[in-house]
Amino acid sequence: MDEKRPSGADVLSALLTGKDGRQVLVSETGVSRGKATAGNTSLPLRLRQLSAIASSPVWDPVLTAMPAPPVHDQTAVIPRMTGRQISHVIRQLLPAGMRTAQSGGSDGFGHVTVDDGHGKSLVAVNVQRWKAGDADIAKLFAKAETLPDGTRVSIRKGPASGGGKGAVEWSVDTLRKDGLRVVISAVNARAYQLPGTRKEPALDIRQLQQIALDAAWGRAALS
Structure with a gap:
């Protein structure tokens, strides 16, 4: 299970990245027993063991036998924010009166569970740093709306990732001229892969776009 898709299951992962970009990822998934931590989990192995x-x-020998990652891939996407930093910025930018609960994430990704009084809703943000003018990321935004400042914006509404019954996901994907990409999503459930518990996510598209375009992401990504 992808750690970047918070769900109702316990997930622990260890990722080793070598100087040349080769990686070893070890993950384990188990039945949830509340908020997963290194000491409160159904998983047989602890984080230090992973x-x-x-x-x-x-x-x-396996890594040596692998072809070296292309230089472009090593430098194109550079997570500059931790999951804790991203979750902190999300909390700061939420509309007034929005209660927050669980938060978490990993490098480049953070999420917070919010409640506007009508049920819990997951809000997740992915922050990436691309080279300005990178051709690959430009293709992804080829049909996106362009704002006056040059920021590209793409909006999506559809079934939530993971396919919980009745779960929908609203997303705003933004790319700024300097290469900063901020993707924010909201789900009408407290986590991915869980059934929807409310008609719509707690944040509408206008609110999601406002958060994604906030100057706070640029300041935090460079700190």
Whole structure:
């Protein structure tokens, strides 16, 4: 299960990234018992054990045999914010009166569960730093709306990722001229892969776009 898709299951992951860009990812997933932590989980292995597996020299022959990642791939997307930083910015930018609960994430990704008085709703943000004018990311926004300042904006409404019954996801994907990409999504459930518990997400498209375009992301990504 992708750690970047918070769900009702416990997930622990260890990611080792070498200087040349080669990576070893070790993850385990189990039945949820509330908020997953290193000491409160149904999972058989602890985080330090996963880290030991990922960093084991047994992977050296495998990694050596792999082709070196293209230089473009190593530098195109550089997460500059931790999950905690992103979740903190989300909380700061939420509309007044919005209550928040669980939060979490990983490098480049953060999420917060919010409640506007009509049920819980997941709000998730992915922050990426691309080279200004990168051709690959430009293709993704080829049909997007262009704002007066050059920021590209793409909007999506559809079934939520993971397919919870009745769950819908609203997303605003933005790319600024300097290469900063901020993607924000809201789901009408407290997590991905869970059934929808309200008719619509707690934030509408206008609010999502306002948060995604806020100058706070540019300041935080450079800090």
